Each structure stands twice: as C-alpha cells, then as structure tokens.
Amino acid sequence: MDQKELRELEAQCIQECPPTCTAACPVHVDVKAMLREVERGDFTAALKIYRKSVPFPRIISRLCDQPCHDVCLRADVGDAIAIRELERACVEFGSESSEKSRPIPKRKGHVAIVGGGISGITAAYELARKGYAVTIYETGSALGGSLWQIDKDLLPAWVIERDLEVMNTLGIDIRLNTPVSDIHELRRENEAVYLAVGAQLEESFDLERGEHGFITVDPVTFETSAAGIFAGGGMRWGKEMHSSITSISEGRRAAISIDRHLQHVSLTASRDNEGAYKSCLYTKLDGIEPLPMVAERDGWRYDQDDAMQEAKRCLQCECMECVKACEYLKHYERYPRRYVREIYNNLSIVKGTRYANTFINSCSMCGLCAEICPEDLDMGEINLAARREMVKQKRMPASAFDFALRDMAFSNSDQFAFNRNRPGAATSDYVFFPGCQLCASSPQHVESAYGYLNARMEGSNVGLMLGCCGAPAHWAGEEALFNQTIQRWQDDLHAMGDPTVILPCSSCYQIFKSAMPEVKIVSLWELYEQHGLPEYTQPVTRTVAIHDPCTARHERPVQDSVRHLAEQLGCTVEELPFSREKTVCCSYGGHMWLANPQVAEKTVRRRIDEHPADYLTYCAMCRDFFAKQGKRAVHILDLIYGEPTEDRAARHSPGWSQRHENRAQLKRKLLTSIWGETMDGTQAHESIRVIVSDEVRAVLEKRLILTEDIQRVIEYAERTKRRLRNPMSGRFLAYFKPTTVTYWVEYQPQDDGYVIFNAYSHRMEVPGSGES
Amino acid sequence: MTDVEIPSTSPWMCGNCDLPLQVGQVDVGYMGNAFPVKLWKCPKCGLIFVPEDLALGKMLDVEKQLEDK
Numbered sequence: 100m101d102q103k104e105l106r107e108l109e110a111q112c113i114q115e116c117p118p119t120c121t122a123a124c125p126v127h128v129d130v131k132a133m134l135r136e137v138e139r140g141d142f143t144a145a146l147k148i149y150r151k152s153v154p155f156p157r158i159i160s161r162l163c164d165q166p167c168h169d170v171c172l173r174a175d176v177g178d179a180i181a182i183r184e185l186e187r188a189c190v191e192f193g194s195e196s197s198e199k200s201r202p203i204p205k206r207k208g209h210v211a212i213v214g215g216g217i218s219g220i221t222a223a224y225e226l227a228r229k230g231y232a233v234t235i236y237e238t239g240s241a242l243g244g245s246l247w248q249i250d251k252d253l254l255p256a257w258v259i260e261r262d263l264e265v266m267n268t269l270g271i272d273i274r275l276n277t278p279v280s281d282i283h284e285l286r287r288e289n290e291a292v293y294l295a296v297g298a299q300l301e302e303s304f305d306l307e308r309g310e311h312g313f314i315t316v317d318p319v320t321f322e323t324s325a326a327g328i329f330a331g332g333g334m335r336w337g338k339e340m341h342s343s344i345t346s347i348s349e350g351r352r353a354a355i356s357i358d359r360h361l362q363h364v365s366l367t368a369s370r371d372n373e374g375a376y377k378s379c380l381y382t383k384l385d386g387i388e389p390l391p392m393v394a395e396r397d398g399w400r401y402d403q404d405d406a407m408q409e410a411k412r413c414l415q416c417e418c419m420e421c422v423k424a425c426e427y428l429k430h431y432e433r434y435p436r437r438y439v440r441e442i443y444n445n446l447s448i449v450k451g452t453r454y455a456n457t458f459i460n461s462c463s464m465c466g467l468c469a470e471i472c473p474e475d476l477d478m479g480e481i482n483l484a485a486r487r488e489m490v491k492q493k494r495m496p497a498s499a500f501d502f503a504l505r506d507m508a509f510s511n512s513d514q515f516a517f518n519r520n521r522p523g524a525a526t527s528d529y530v531f532f533p534g535c536q537l538c539a540s541s542p543q544h545v546e547s548a549y550g551y552l553n554a555r556m557e558g559s560n561v562g563l564m565l566g567c568c569g570a571p572a573h574w575a576g577e578e579a580l581f582n583q584t585i586q587r588w589q590d591d592l593h594a595m596g597d598p599t600v601i602l603p604c605s606s607c608y609q610i611f612k613s614a615m616p617e618v619k620i621v622s623l624w625e626l627y628e629q630h631g632l633p634e635y636t637q638p639v640t641r642t643v644a645i646h647d648p649c650t651a652r653h654e655r656p657v658q659d660s661v662r663h664l665a666e667q668l669g670c671t672v673e674e675l676p677f678s679r680e681k682t683v684c685c686s687y688g689g690h691m692w693l694a695n696p697q698v699a700e701k702t703v704r705r706r707i708d709e710h711p712a713d714y715l716t717y718c719a720m721c722r723d724f725f726a727k728q729g730k731r732a733v734h735i736l737d738l739i740y741g742e743p744t745e746d747r748a749a750r751h752s753p754g755w756s757q758r759h760e761n762r763a764q765l766k767r768k769l770l771t772s773i774w775g776e777t778m779d780g781t782q783a784h785e786s787i788r789v790i791v792s793d794e795v796r797a798v799l800e801k802r803l804i805l806t807e808d809i810q811r812v813i814e815y816a817e818r819t820k821r822r823l824r825n826p827m828s829g830r831f832l833a834y835f836k837p838t839t840v841t842y843w844v845e846y847q848p849q850d851d852g853y854v855i856f857n858a859y860s861h862r863m864e865v866p867g868s869g870e871s
Numbered sequence: 872m873t874d875v876e877i878p879s880t881s882p883w884m885c886g887n888c889d890l891p892l893q894v895g896q897v898d899v900g901y902m903g904n905a906f907p908v909k910l911w912k913c914p915k916c917g918l919i920f921v922p923e924d925l926a927l928g929k930m931l932d933v934e935k936q937l938e939d940k
Binding site for chain 2: 452453456496497498499819821822823824825827857866
C-alpha cells in the first residue's frame with residue numbers, strides 16, 4: 100500500500116464526513132459537537148464551539164436562515180432539530196469564556212474594507228486577527244450596515260452593540276461617515292481591498308459586471324476583475340436574498356483570499372468545500388423512534404431543560420454501518436478510515452512493535468462490510484493485501500496461521516490427497532472435489548454423495564479428487580503456496596481430461612472460480628436439484644433457519660438450490676436477518692477463529708442468537724462452528740443422508756485430531772472399496788496407541804495439539820529414553836519438536852498403550868527437543 | 872526471559888540418567904534471539920524441564936512480542 104492508495108481508501112470511508120447540517124452551513128458550525136454539549140447541559144462549552152465558526156453569536160443566533168435545518172435528517176423521523184433556537188440558548192445560558200487577548204504579531208500588509216456590514220466586518224475581524232493593518236470605510240454612522248434595519252423585536256440595538264464590541268479590540272481603524280469615491284485609488288494605497296457594500300447595484304466601481312448587474316467575482320476566491328480587489332456579501336446577490344450566515348461565510352472566504360494574496364501564494368489551491376456543500380455522510384434511519392420538536396416556551400425561546408431535551412433528539416449522525424454489522428470491526432472500537440491508517444502504519448514500521456498484526460489477521464475477509472458500505476469499502480481485501488505484504492516482508496508472525504497451514508499440508512499430503520478416474524475410465528467428464536473439511540466432518544456423506552453422482556449422472560464418468568483447494572493459504576496471504584496449490588489442481592485436472600469440477604464447499608467454489616477461471620465448475624447442490632434427491636432420502640418435517648456461507652454470498656443460484664432441496668426434504672425454511680448477499684461469517688473464514696478466538700466467539704455467538712430454529716447450512720465448517728457453540732445445526736447432507744432415527748442437528752463437531760483421522764480413513768476406505776487399492780507404509784508414530792480422557796481431550800483441542808503430535812513425542816521418548824520420570828507417580832514427561840512447535844506430553848504406559856495426562860507446547864526453542 | 876520464576880522443587884528425575892534434576896542455566900531462543908534462563912535440568916545429559924505455567928505464560932508472551940517486532 101502506498102500513500103496514494105492509503106488516501107484513496109481513507110476517502111472511501113465516509114464516517115468522518117461532516118453531517119448534512121455542518122456541510123450545509125456556509126461557515127460549517129460543528130452542530131453535532133455543539134448539541135452534545137447542550138445535551139449535557141454545558142452551554143458554555145457549546146457556545147465556545149459555536150463561536151469558533153460564528154464571530155457574532157448573539158446576532159446570528161437570532162437571524163440565521165439556518166440552511167442546516169432544511170437538511171437535518173431528524174425531519175424524516177420527527178421534526179428537524181431546532182438548531183438556531185439551540186444556538187440562541189447557548190448564547191443565553193453559556194458564559195463567554197474570558198478569552199485572554201493575546202497580542203497579535205503584526206504582519207506586513209494594509210487592507211481596506213469598504214462597507215461595515217456583516218460581511219465587511221467579518222473580513223476585517225479575520226484579517227485583523229491575522230495581524231494585518233485593516234481600515235474599515237463605512238458611509239453610515241455605525242458598523243452593522245443593514246442589521247440596523249431589522250425589526251427591533253428580533254434584533255434589539257443592544258444585541259448588535261454587544262456583539263460588535265469585539266471590533267474595537269483588534270486595533271482596526273474604523274472610519275465612519277466616510278464614503279469611498281475611487282476604489283482604484285484605495286487599491287493603490289492598500290495591498291488589497293474588500294468591497295462589501297451590501298445590496299446596492301447602482302455603483303459599479305469601474306469593475307466588470309455580469310448580466311444581472313452584479314459585480315463579477317470569482318466564486319472561489321471572490322476576486323473581482325481587478326487584481327487585489329475582492330467583493331462579497333449582499334452586493335453579490337442583491338435585495339432579493341438576505342442571509343447573514345452567507346455574508347459571514349463570504350467575508351471569511353474573502354479574508355482567506357486576501358491573506359493568500361498578501362503572502363503571494365495561490366488563491367485557488369485546496370479550497371474545496373469552503374462554503375455550503377452536500378454532505379457525503381450516510382446515516383441509516385431504520386429503527387429510530389420518531390420524536391417531535393420540543394415546543395418553545397413564550398414563542399421562540401427554550402429554557403435550559405427544554406434545550407437539553409431538544410438537543411437530545413439530535414441523531415448525532417454518523418455512518419458506522421459496517422461496524423454495526425461486524426463484531427470484528429466493532430471489537431477494535433474504531434472504523435475503517437482509522438483502521439486503514441493503522442494497517443498502513445503497521446506495514447511501514449521498519450523497527451519497532453507492529454501493534455496491528457493481530458488486527459490484520461483477525462478479519463474473516465467475508466465481504467459483508469463491502470456489501471453494507473455505501474462506498475463499497477472492503478476491509479477484507481485490504482487485510483488480505485496487508486497479509487500478503489507481511490508474508491513478503493517476512494513479518495508475518497510465525498504462529499499466526501501455522502496450525503491452519505499445517506492442516507492444509509496434511510490435506511494435500513499422501514495421507515489424504517488423491518485423484519482417480521472412475522474405475523475403468525481413462526479420463527473423467529466430471530470430478531467430485533469434496534474439499535477438506537466436509538471430509539473431515541462427515542466422511543460418510545462424502546462417500547454417499549460420490550455414490551449418488553456415479554449412479555445418477557448416467558453416461559458421464561465421474562472421477563474423484565481429494566485434497567484442499569488452497570483457501571487456507573489464500574487467507575493467510577501465502578501467495579506462493581497458494582499458487583503452487585492451484586497449479587497442482589490445474590495439472591491434475593488436465594491429466595484427467597479437463598473434467599467439470601463438482602463442488603459442495605462454497606469456499607472451494609470461490610477459489611476455483613477466481614483462481615482457475617478456465618476450469619468448469621458446478622455446485623453439488625445444483626446437481627442434486629437437477630437430478631433429483633436420492634430415493635432413499637427420508638424427509639424430515641421441521642422448521643430450519645438457513646445460513647448462507649459467506650463464500651456463497653454472491654451465488655444466488657446455489658443459495659436457491661439449497662432452499663429448494665430443503666423444501667423438497669420437508670423443511671420449512673426461514674430466513675435470518677442477515678442472509679444471502681448480506682450473510683455473516685461463522686468465524687472460520689480468513690482464519691479468524693485461529694487469529695483471535697475472542698472476536699471469533701463474539702462473531703459466532705451473535706450469528707447463532709439471530710434465530711431460535713435449528714440452522715441449516717451447506718458449509719461443513721459453518722455447521723461445526725455452530726455446533727461447537729451448542730447451536731443445533733444441520734448440513735444439507737445431514738438432511739439428505741442422515742439416519743431418520745438420529746437427531747441430526749445435535750451432532751457434535753469433531754475435534755481437530757478426529758478431522759485428520761476422518762480424512763485419512765476416508766481415503767483408505769474409498770481406495771479399497773472403489774478402486775481395490777491398499778495404502779502402504781505407515782510412519783513409526785502411527786502405531787503408538789494413546790488413551791485420552793474426554794477432559795484431557797478438551798484441553799488438547801483448545802491448545803490445538805493433535806493426537807499425532809502426541810504420538811510423535813511418545814515415539815521419540817520411548818525410542819531414545821529421553822524423558823523425565825516422576826518416581827512418586829511413575830509418570831513420564833517428554834518433549835519433542837517435530838517441526839516448529841515443541842510439544843510436552845505427560846504420560847504413563849498402560850497395557851499396549853499410553854495414558855495421556857497432559858500436554859502443552861511452545862514455539863521457543865530449547866535444547867534437547869529433537870534428534871538433530 | 873531472564874526473570875522467570877521456576878518452582879523451588881521439581882518432582883521430575885531424568886529418566887535416562889536416573890539423576891535428580893538441578894537448577895542450571897539454559898539457553899532458549901526464538902527468531903534469532905537467545906535468552907539465558909534458569910531451569911531444572913539433568914546434570915549429566917542436559918534434558919530440561921519446562922513447566923506448563925512457563926510454556927503457556929511467560930514463554931508465550933515473549934514469543935508474541937518477538938513475532939510483532
């Protein structure tokens with residue numbers, strides 16, 4: 100990820116975009132922050148926020164035409180927030196913070212302001228605060244211009260006087276009763292001039308005018324046809340419109356231009372969104388209780404309690420859609436814009452701790468955030484790219500995905516992987532690729548499904564291919580291993596005559612679809628629908644809630660097939676709140692369960708709490724992950740091939756050792772029963788018989804220690820006699836490092852086997868842990 | 872790693888040399904970093920004893936810290 104990509108990704112997350120009210124405000128009052136303070140009853144803090152954008156708060160809180168109000172999203176769920184009335188409450192109930200008048204360092208440059216109305220005095224205020232020498236020329240006898248013509252009930256004289264006091268504190272040369280006759284002469288005496296004489300059209304000042312008679316100014320810089328002469332406020336729009344807040348905005352923006360003009364820098368660079376603009380923030384209003392505006396007392400004022408109540412109605416607009424939907428994004432308590440920056444920083448660290456490693460590795464990469472995001476930002480893709488980068492930089496923590504990659508290595512070793520054409524056939528028209536975890540979870544169903552395919556797909560040769568598609572390497576960011584795996588499947592398929600691959604697993608389906616687009620694939624579920632269910636299938640009458648695997652998110656036909664099959668099997672199918680395109684990961688995806696068990700548990704628990712019915716799914720891992728948390732769940736094959744007498748939804752999730760065993764046995768069984776072959780050669784440790792209680796088995800499962808790891812330790816210890824002995828109990832404790840992890844096993848021989856009491860492991864290397 | 876605490880007694884003997892274990896210095900390492908640690912070990916063949924608490928506690932912490940460096 101380079102800086103440019105970072106910025107593009109950051110920009111895609113709109114969470115930090117100002118809300119509609121702030122964007123529509125020509126001076127961008129931070130309404131959300133201000134209303135948060137009002138809600139808390141801290142009117143002084145609220146006033147401070149208001150004053151940051153509005154130099155004359157008493158006047159504006161009475162006059163503002165509040166464009167914010169017109170775009171307030173509360174209007175769709177009740178009434179728009181009475182923002183101006185709340186601003187007035189801030190002025191009434193907040194105390195003016197005694198701003199220490201710091202001496203302003205003087206800057207070179209004289210500026211003449213023509214017109215002492217609200218726009219002119221704003222420009223004067225801003226420029227004087229920057230240290231420029233400012234002179235205001237006002238024809239009338241007081242500053243304020245058209246403010247004095249406003250109804251006194253709405254804007255009493257004392258309010259104007261009180262707010263304009265600040266103009267006497269900034270060292271501005273205020274010349275009242277001083278008309279200006281020659282603007283160009285004034286320009287020669289000053290480095291810049293701001294013309295803000297209000298809605299009068301008769302005077303052209305020898306400047307270019309547009310078709311309606313208004314002086315032409317650049318809409319961004321407010322510069323007129325004469326360099327160094329700027330114009331804004333009412334004289335740009337005439338008497339038809341009066342907007343004090345726009346006058347302030349234009350005065351301020353002209354002041355920015357004049358400052359730049361005096362510093363001889365670009366007037367136009369980086370001036371996006373200075374005035375009112377359309378907000379890009381998305382805020383979902385679903386489920387928000389409609390609330391009417393708090394009524395104002397005696398006409399148009401709030402007391403403090405009313406104001407606090409009214410401010411409480413503010414929706415505090417924000418997006419956070421992905422964060423609301425994803426336990427992972429929620430867990431880290433920020434949002435993608437911040438996350439992207441943290442990932443970038445993490446990848447850029449040369450020396451020091453990479454705090455975001457676990458964050459990057461915890462994402463299920465399920466794609467839900469991209470589905471939900473109004474800008475389609477996909478944190479999964481970003482995390483995948485980051486993982487690949489970490490692998491390339493050799494910065495991927497060795498322990499992060501090691502267990503899953505070893506499981507994949509097992510699947511693609513001779514212990515499980517093999518390809519065969521149907522007996523007697525030289526090539527295959529189709530090949531059944533059941534993947535790794537379905538075989539690990541329900542080997543008997545795989546056998547049944549292969550039998551079904553051979554029986555139903557008459558005239559077609561259906562071969563078999565066992566192995567792991569490579570998804571674990573893909574998720575881990577291990578591109579080289581992944582590409583090597585894909586190459587293997589491509590070569591094997593070619594050798595079998597380029598058959599169409601039949602896939603039950605939606606993760607395999609996605610891998611084949613994206614990494615081997617030339618390979619023809621079909622979902623097993625579509626074939627069941629097309630060829631009909633097996634005759635011996637026993638229908639079950641029950642209500643199930645369907646869970647689509649996250650890797651089937653965009654596979655409508657597959658989703659539909661499973662629903663149709665379930666109905667044919669006698670089920671009433673209910674939809675979960677997040678289903679199909681918006682389905683949620685079970686926490687297996689992206690190795691979330693391995694990288695961050697805490698987030699994984701939150702993820703799976705949230706999913707299973709969505710519906711009380713038994714879940715029906717078509718991914719072996721989704722089913723097993725639900726089952727492991729105690730949720731009743733069936734795989735579609737459990738419905739097709741399960742025994743009618745068994746409680747199919749109560750099936751336990753096999754442990755990791757059992758998953759290895761199931762795969763190895765499936766291969767042996769199929770090779771023998773279908774091809775009449777036997778597997779030869781067993782490794783020394785395989786003959787070690789271990790006796791493990793359920794209690795110890797649970798510990799091993801949690802610590803990801805497999806039976807074969809234990810067998811290896813005992814085989815080594817018994818052969819070399821390198822083991823510790825407890826003379827009191829007669830137990831042994833031995834350690835051995837088969838590859839990267841050192842395993843410790845406490846055991847005792849019993850009959851022809853070994854009782855296991857405990858096992859633990861570490862990656863740190865210690866002396867005496869192996870044969871070398 | 873140098874500040875790890877090990878139990879003051881060990882129930883284990885070396886099953887190979889049939890000798891009681893003694894506390895001694897052992898070099899443990901990870902990702903190219905080596906740490907001298909006091910552990911129970913066989914005075915003759917050097918077979919060591921890493922208690923479960925150490926493996927799943929301090930050792931794991933240090934492994935994670937080094938992996939994130």
